[in-house]
Amino acid sequence: DAKTTQPTSMDCAEGRAANLPCNHSTISGNEYVYWYRQIHSQGPQYIIHGLKNNETNEMASLIITEDRKSSTLILPHATLRDTAVYYCIVRVNSNSGYALNFGKGTSLLVTP
Amino acid sequence: GAVVSQHPSWVICKSGTSVKIECRSLDFQATTMFWYRQFPKQSLMLMATSNEGSKATYEQGVEKDKFLINHASLTLSTLTVTSAHPEDSSFYICSASPFGYEQYFGPGTRLTVT
Numbered sequence: 001d002a003k004t005t006q007p008t009s010m011d012c013a014e015g016r017a018a019n020l021p022c023n024h025s026t027i028s029g030n031e032y033v034y035w036y037r038q039i040h041s042q043g044p045q046y047i048i049h050g051l052k053n054n055e056t057n058e059m060a061s062l063i064i065t066e067d068r069k070s071s072t073l074i075l076p077h078a079t080l081r082d083t084a085v086y087y088c089i090v091r092v093n094s095n096s097g098y099a100l101n102f103g104k105g106t107s108l109l110v111t112p
Numbered sequence: 113g114a115v116v117s118q119h120p121s122w123v124i125c126k127s128g129t130s131v132k133i134e135c136r137s138l139d140f141q142a143t144t145m146f147w148y149r150q151f152p153k154q155s156l157m158l159m160a161t162s163n164e165g166s167k168a169t170y171e172q173g174v175e176k177d178k179f180l181i182n183h184a185s186l187t188l189s190t191l192t193v194t195s196a197h198p199e200d201s202s203f204y205i206c207s208a209s210p211f212g213y214e215q216y217f218g219p220g221t222r223l224t225v226t
Binding site: 044100102 | 156
């Protein structure tokens with residue numbers, strides 16, 4: 001799986017949009033970009049994933065650059081409960097299942 | 113949907129004893145489950161891949177005789193930490209996939225070995 005690079009930490013004011021960047025310059029054509037987050041002392045939670053088109057769901061939006069070498073996860077209106085470590089993971093999809101390779105992630109602190 | 117549970121949520125045991133952690137997929141069947149370990153302030157590290165009805169595949173550096181994994185059904189995998197020592201104290205997390213690519217994680221089990 002391609003390696004990802006994320007900032008170690010970020011701050012965001014409550015109610016504002018949180019934009020979390022991720023670099024994945026060695027991504028292959030068949031690799032997807034996944035985002036998970038982990039709130040302290042809990043299991044990771046799936047947020048969103050995409051291949052090349054921008055994606056949006058009830059939690060977040062995922063913006064992938066045209067060359068697919070980077071992406072941004074957007075939490076449109078951050079709340080205090082969004083404080084967590086956010087992991088950007090690049091991997092192929094397979095029906096046989098692959099484990100996720102968690103890097104260090106970005107620790108997002110949402111402040112009042 | 114796609115809920116994964118773990119039991120117990122936390123456990124304290126004495127050094128030298130064994131501890132079993134259960135991972136269940138509550139509303140789907142999972143041919144493959146994964147076990148991760150997370151030390152304080154570190155990221156999740158894959159320990160092993162558990163396939164229903166076959167032997168687990170362990171990552172390099174993980175002792176298969178110490179961390180026994182059993183995947184007896186499509187909804188249950190167990191991790192047994194044998195002869196636990198204080199250095200085995202960690203946060204153990206399992207995940208399961210209903211379709212092979214979206215993974216759903218359990219809430220984790222906090223193990224403390226005294």
